[in-house]
Amino acid sequence: MDGLLLLEQTFNGLQFGVMLFLMAAGLTLVFGIMDMVNLAHGSLYMVGAYIATTFTQWTGSFVLGILLAVPATALVGIAVEVVVLRTLYDRDHLDQVLATFGLILFFNELVRTVWGPAALFSDIPAFLQGQVEIIPGVPYPAYRLAIIGVGLAVALALYLIVSRTRMGMLIRAGASNREMAGALGVNIKLLFTLVFGLGAAFAGLAGMMTGPITTVEPGMGDPILILAFVVIIIGGIGSVRGAFVAAILVGLVDTIGRAFLPQFFRLFVADSTADAVGPAVASMLIYILMAAVLFFRPQGLFPARTG
């Protein structure tokens, strides 16, 4: 039985991991290229989820809702970039942290005003409601499997964009030397705006797909934002590959830790102690992981740049 549970939890961890990657990818791109700390990234996740829920209700189709909501979230992201963030690139990180913290307050209140304080529930679309047997005899929710699939597809697409397209080339050029790329005639401002829109679309997509399995509520992006930061710190800021590895790692460690740590502790200490200590350690596990990684590698697992 334990083996099956482990398999199921591994898939749950994988699903959580790709979700985190969608969040972390935008964050790490913005960070790596623009050297910008954007706390408001979680707000885009939240806004994406809200927009998708609304569009789904209007159109009556989940897929159509998402297809409309992704570009809409990208537009919100671009608007935020043009109005606020653009003025912050030359500031130090502290100013960026503060101003984007202000954006979080603003957005949380905005959705509370527009959609109301109560949580919204959206249904899993009918065609994904069933279970799929991942190996014979082991059913797994089709929707979660679809999330994993979409997440991996986006990761692949992002890899291809960054490494194979002209825009990706410009992104890499901007990341390694902003001024030089600008001097060579690259429209850095436009590039930043596009990258930010791309990151916003990813974050929104993550929010949209998580919506049906959790709830859509004001402030829903804040906890996941912190996790996304943990991911890009572990992976190495600016590295998309690092973000992917770290996201999967964090997803697996967190999910499996929560499922198995109490049992694991029971091997060593009394049951009651294990039941008390297990969940406590499990909720701290990824932060412990991050501290451990930074202790040995202060620049993360895959440092994108040195210095």
Add this chain to the structure above:
Amino acid sequence: MQALRQPRLLAQLILLLLLAAVPPVMTAIDEPFYTSLFTRIMIFAIAAASLDLILGYGGMVSFGHAAYIGVGAYTVGILSFYGVDNGFIQFPLAVLLSAVFAAVIGAICIRTSGVYFIMITLAFAQMLYFLGISLEEYGGDDGMPVYRSEFGGLLDLYDANHLYYLVFAVLAATLYFGHRLVNSRFGMVVRGMKSNSLRMRAVGYPVYWYRLTAYVISGTMCGVAGALFANWSEFVSPDIMHWVRSGDLIIMVIVGGMGTLFGPVLGATAFLLMEEYLPEILEGTAPGAGEHWHFVFGPILILIVLFAKGGIFGLFGGRERGDD
């Protein structure tokens, strides 16, 4: 009397005198609520001033300082839970534990710098936050009530004025200690490391140890603020360690004036007064608008960051000697 010609110093003295006058005035006009409000403001002023020691003077942006408020508060809370109400035991222990936590956490965090430092301090604060949530015996998520400390009959903290003047004394001591610290040789070295840590290393200073010491001092002072907070609210819960609290502390420092000692006091005052009254003011403009005060507060924050670099304290003109 030379000092009185410096606008900033004069402003500080006047504000401290005003703070000292709050309880008698409020008792006279029968508005005890304000005594309590200003007690809370001063507690956060202590925390913000302690953060500014490393943030403004040391260039270390700690996004997890609320954790030390939590350590201090939980020390008082847990001792109180076991019936130990003696403040002469609670406060030294709160100091000791915050120092130990800051030393362990700092030892790892100081190895990193820049954004990594911001994020790892946040991560440790989250760790303590979740630890607080999992402490079922001490109320878990809901927190637990705390009895106020006893000081062997010297102070009666259930008397709002006694509590006020205890907090006031700690604040004054914090500011005085901070003033001595930043102008000491040690303080100069830490400030030098903010401007150019490579050069300080080249001159021969062990950057790591200086930074760690500053971090531990800052965390410890923040822990004292936490112990006072537990007394003020008669309650502790993980909520005081929430990451938004750490953000609030940074806002207080920036809004008040980073790299000054009195700035955070002004920042804490402005922040908490806004938190208290902005909803009311908005409610006055449109019914129901009050609960959406973050809607206005967020953009205000952005504007302050973008356009008012020196914070409130910067408005008093002049620069503190040795400011960079």
